[in-house]
Amino acid sequence: MRISADRGITIVSTLAVAAIVSAVCLLRPGATFLLPPCPLHALTGLYCPGCGSTRMLHHLVRGELGMAFRDNPLSFMTLPVVLYGLVRQWLQPNSGVFTRIRPGWIMAFGVIVIAFAVARNIPAKPFCRLAPGGECRAALVQAH
Amino acid sequence: MFCPQCGFNNDQQSRHCSQCGAALQPPAAIQPPVPQYPAPPPQYPAPGAQPYYAPPPFQPGVPVILPPVPNYMTQAVLVTLFCCLPLGIVGIIRAGDVNKRLAANDYAGALAASKSARSILWWGFGSGLVIGIIYALVQFANVANH
Numbered sequence: 001m002r003i004s005a006d007r008g009i010t011i012v013s014t015l016a017v018a019a020i021v022s023a024v025c026l027l028r029p030g031a032t033f034l035l036p037p038c039p040l041h042a043l044t045g046l047y048c049p050g051c052g053s054t055r056m057l058h059h060l061v062r063g064e065l066g067m068a069f070r071d072n073p074l075s076f077m078t079l080p081v082v083l084y085g086l087v088r089q090w091l092q093p094n095s096g097v098f099t100r101i102r103p104g105w106i107m108a109f110g111v112i113v114i115a116f117a118v119a120r121n122i123p124a125k126p127f128c129r130l131a132p133g134g135e136c137r138a139a140l141v142q143a144h
Numbered sequence: 145m146f147c148p149q150c151g152f153n154n155d156q157q158s159r160h161c162s163q164c165g166a167a168l169q170p171p172a173a174i175q176p177p178v179p180q181y182p183a184p185p186p187q188y189p190a191p192g193a194q195p196y197y198a199p200p201p202f203q204p205g206v207p208v209i210l211p212p213v214p215n216y217m218t219q220a221v222l223v224t225l226f227c228c229l230p231l232g233i234v235g236i237i238r239a240g241d242v243n244k245r246l247a248a249n250d251y252a253g254a255l256a257a258s259k260s261a262r263s264i265l266w267w268g269f270g271s272g273l274v275i276g277i278i279y280a281l282v283q284f285a286n287v288a289n290h
Contacts, residue, residue: 033284039275107237
């Protein structure tokens with residue numbers, strides 16, 4: 001059976017989501033080598049827009065919504081859209097999901113992601129509230 | 145499917161055009177009208193030219209059924225937020241490009257942007273997996289050393 005390239009990327013992305021979700025159900029991020037801390041943050045000390053997403057899922061599957069939100073507000077709010085998109089791709093493979101959104105909205109989302117990445121690295125309130133955990137650790141370190 | 149009245153690109157399941165409200169017929173019900181004039185000769189691409197993606201020319205009254213063009217927005221968001229990769233941002237920009245071209249009825253351009261988005265996201269998933277495995281092995285070596 002030949003799998004179309006379109007189907008292939010749906011399968012791979014669904015498997016990736018399933019793997020991360022089952023990993024955070026069993027393990028605590030950062031505590032094992034299977035869910036290591038973000039390499040970018042370990043090397044540079046910077047937070048990328050995805051930093052905290054794994055911890056967010058870890059708290060989310062335990063029903064700790066507030067802590068999940070503070071770990072990564074952007075991926076917390078985007079997760080339902082991603083899950084909706086994956087379900088639509090499985091149920092209606094030829095529906096062209098999200099293709100009738102105005103291009104401006106998609107570009108605006110890209111700008112939000114970049115602005116979020118910049119803001120969560122600013123070591124001052126209120127921006128550092130966007131960093132993983134929602135605590136201004138960077139600002140605290142500078143203050144001491 | 146594309147609306148026979150205004151050419152708007154609708155959902156494949158839609159019964160009515162969301163732009164002008166005209167009824168959209170399912171593909172089985174379409175009766176192509178008898179041409180009143182001799183059809184123009186088909187234009188073939190020159191040998192060695194770009195792959196021929198262009199759809200048949202839009203004719204009012206004849207619904208043009210073309211396969212939908214995925215924009216892979218879901219995967220672009222996944223790569224951006226869970227693989228931590230700038231490739232995801234490029235994927236988001238490409239998804240916007242697909243939508244822009246679909247809205248402008250540029251089917252060939254949308255298809256090209258879609259293919260470009262797909263290959264970028266394959267690279268995103270692939271490099272995310274490879275970096276993740278290498279990094280997990282490094283962590284494992286560190287844990288084993290201590």
